[in-house]
Amino acid sequence: MALLALINALGVYGIMAAWAVGSWITLGVVLVTLIATDYIYLSRRFIPAKYLFPGLVFLLIYQVFVMGYTGFVSFTNYSTGHNSTKQDAITQILAQNQKRVPGSPTETTAVLEKNDQLYLAILNQEGKVQIGNLEHPLQAADDAVVNGQKITEVPGYKVLTFAELVKDQGRVAQLKAPVSDDPNDGFYVTTDGTKGYLAKSDFRYDKEKDELVNTTDGSIYRPNKEGLFENEAGKTILPGWRVNVGFKNYTNMAHGSDLAWPFVNSLIWSFAFAFLSVFTTFAFGLLLALVFHDKRIRGRKIYQSLFILPYAFPAFLSTLVWKGMLNTKFGFFNQVLLGGAEIPWLTDGWLAKFSVLSVNLWLGFPYMFLICLGALQALPDDVMEAAKIDGAGPVRTLMSVKLPLILVSTMPLLIASFAFNFNNFSLIYMLTGGGPNYPGLSLPLGETDILISLVYKIAFGPGNQNYGLASALSILIFLVVGVISYFGLKRSNAMGDN
Numbered sequence: 001m002a003l004l005a006l007i008n009a010l011g012v013y014g015i016m017a018a019w020a021v022g023s024w025i026t027l028g029v030v031l032v033t034l035i036a037t038d039y040i041y042l043s044r045r046f047i048p049a050k051y052l053f054p055g056l057v058f059l060l061i062y063q064v065f066v067m068g069y070t071g072f073v074s075f076t077n078y079s080t081g082h083n084s085t086k087q088d089a090i091t092q093i094l095a096q097n098q099k100r101v102p103g104s105p106t107e108t109t110a111v112l113e114k115n116d117q118l119y120l121a122i123l124n125q126e127g128k129v130q131i132g133n134l135e136h137p138l139q140a141a142d143d144a145v146v147n148g149q150k151i152t153e154v155p156g157y158k159v160l161t162f163a164e165l166v167k168d169q170g171r172v173a174q175l176k177a178p179v180s181d182d183p184n185d186g187f188y189v190t191t192d193g194t195k196g197y198l199a200k201s202d203f204r205y206d207k208e209k210d211e212l213v214n215t216t217d218g219s220i221y222r223p224n225k226e227g228l229f230e231n232e233a234g235k236t237i238l239p240g241w242r243v244n245v246g247f248k249n250y251t252n253m254a255h256g257s258d259l260a261w262p263f264v265n266s267l268i269w270s271f272a273f274a275f276l277s278v279f280t281t282f283a284f285g286l287l288l289a290l291v292f293h294d295k296r297i298r299g300r301k302i303y304q305s306l307f308i309l310p311y312a313f314p315a316f317l318s319t320l321v322w323k324g325m326l327n328t329k330f331g332f333f334n335q336v337l338l339g340g341a342e343i344p345w346l347t348d349g350w351l352a353k354f355s356v357l358s359v360n361l362w363l364g365f366p367y368m369f370l371i372c373l374g375a376l377q378a379l380p381d382d383v384m385e386a387a388k389i390d391g392a393g394p395v396r397t398l399m400s401v402k403l404p405l406i407l408v409s410t411m412p413l414l415i416a417s418f419a420f421n422f423n424n425f426s427l428i429y430m431l432t433g434g435g436p437n438y439p440g441l442s443l444p445l446g447e448t449d450i451l452i453s454l455v456y457k458i459a460f461g462p463g464n465q466n467y468g469l470a471s472a473l474s475i476l477i478f479l480v481v482g483v484i485s486y487f488g489l490k491r492s493n494a495m496g497d498n
Contacts, residue, residue, distance in 0.1 A: 085242070347435065
C-alpha cells in the first residue's frame with residue numbers, strides 16, 4: 001500500500017505538471033495509467049494483471065507511444081525553422097525585426113534566472129518592477145527589492161551578477177520581453193543586461209485578417225500551406241511553424257529533393273551491409289566451429305578462448321582502434337604491412353565499404369562461433385551415426401545433416417543479427433562517419449551511410465535539421481525490419497516443424 005500511495009502521489013504531481021505546461025496528451029496518459037493502476041491493485045480480482053500491468057505500461061509508453069508519435073511527426077514539416085506553433089512564430093518574427101521606439105526612455109534592467117531560463121526585469125520610471133521573457137509577457141513583481149536604481153532581489157529568481165552577465169552574454173543579448181500578450185505592442189530589449197529600452201517591430205500582425213504587414217514598404221505576408229508567411233512575390237519569412245504535410249516526407253525520399261538518390265543508395269547499402277555482415281560472420285564462425293569442434297585438435301580449448309576475445313572488448317573501442325590502423329598515412333596496415341603505401345581504406349567509396357564489412361567481420365564472428373559451436377555440441381549422436389551408416393561422407397553429412405539442424409536452432413539468432421546490423425549505427429559512426437561524403441548536398445551524407453546513420457544526420461546533423469523526414473525514415477526502417485523478421489521467423493518455424 002505504501003508503494004501504491006507513492007505511485008499515486010507521483011501521478012498527481014505529473015498531472016499537475018502537465019496541466020501547468022498545457023501538455024494534454026501527457027495529462028491524459030498519466031491520468032488513465034493512474035486510474036488503471038488503482039483499479040487493478042485495489043481489487044481482489046485481476047491477479048494475472050497485477051504481474052503483467054507494469055510491463056504493459058512500460059511497453060505502451062516506451063514502445064507504442066514512441067512509435068505513434070514518430071509516425072505523427074513524419075506527417076509534419078517539423079524541422080529547423082518549423083519547430084513550434086504559429087503564435088510562437090509570429091512572436092519571433094516581430095521580435096527579430098524590431099527598432100527602438102523614437103523617444104523611448106532608457107530603463108534600468110536586471111537579468112534573472114529561474115529553472116535555467118533567463119528573464120528580463122524592468123525598473124520603470126514609476127519605480128515599479130516588471131518581469132518577463134519571450135515566452136512570458138511582462139508582469140508586475142511587487143515583491144522585488146530595489147536599492148536606489150538597482151534591482152537587487154526578486155523572490156524565486158536569481159539576479160545575475162556582472163561577471164555572470166559577461167559569461168552568458170550571448171543569451172543576454174537575445175533576451176526580449178513582450179509588453180503584453182499582443183506582440184504588436186512591442187518588446188523591451190537589452191544589450192548588456194543593465195540597461196534596456198522599448199522596441200517595436202517593422203511588422204504588424206493583423207489578427208482578424210491573419211496577415212503580417214511590413215510597415216516600411218506596405219507588403220503583406222499571408223500564411224501558406226508550408227507553415228510560412230509569404231507575400232505575393234513568393235518571399236517568405238522565417239521562422240515558420242509546424243503543419244501537416246501529408247505524405248510529402250515519404251515522397252521526398254524517392255524524388256523531389258537532393259536527398260532522393262542518397263536515400264536509394266543508403267537503402268541498397270543497408271540491405272547489402274546487413275546481409276553480407278550476417279553471411280560472412282556466420283560462415284566464418286561456422287567454419288571455425290566445425291574445425292575446433294573436432295576433438296582431435298590439440299589445445300582446442302585455448303583456441304576457443306582466444307576466438308572469443310574480440311567479443312570481450314567493447315565494440316566502439318575496437319572500432320576506433322581499427323580506424324587508426326586503417327588510416328591512409330599513418331595506419332598500421334599501410335605503414336607496416338604494406339611498406340608505406342597510401343591506400344585510402346576509409347576515404348574511397350568501395351574500399352570504405354570493404355573496410356566496414358571487414359571490421360564488422362572481426363567484431364561479429366566470435367558471436368557466431370559461439371552459437372555454432374553450441375549448436376554442434378547439441379547435435380544428436382544417433383543422427384550422426386545414421387549418416388555414417390548410410391555412407392554419407394563429411395561434405396554430404398555437413399550439407400544434408402549438420403547445416404540444416406544448425407540452421408533450425410540458429411535461424412532466429414541470424415534474423416536478430418540481420419536486424420541489429422541493419423541498424424548498426426555505432427560501427428558506421430565510429431569507423432567512417434558515413435563517409436566518404438557525396439559532393440554538393442545540403443547535408444553531409446556519404447557512401448557508407450546506412451539508413452539509421454542517415455536518420456541521425458538528417459535529424460541532428462549540421463544545417464537544417466529535418467525531424468519530419470527523419471521520422472519518416474525511422475518508420476520505414478521499422479517496417480523493413482518488422483517485415484523481414486516476421487517472414488524470417490515464420491520461415492524458421494516452418495523449418496522447425498519439418
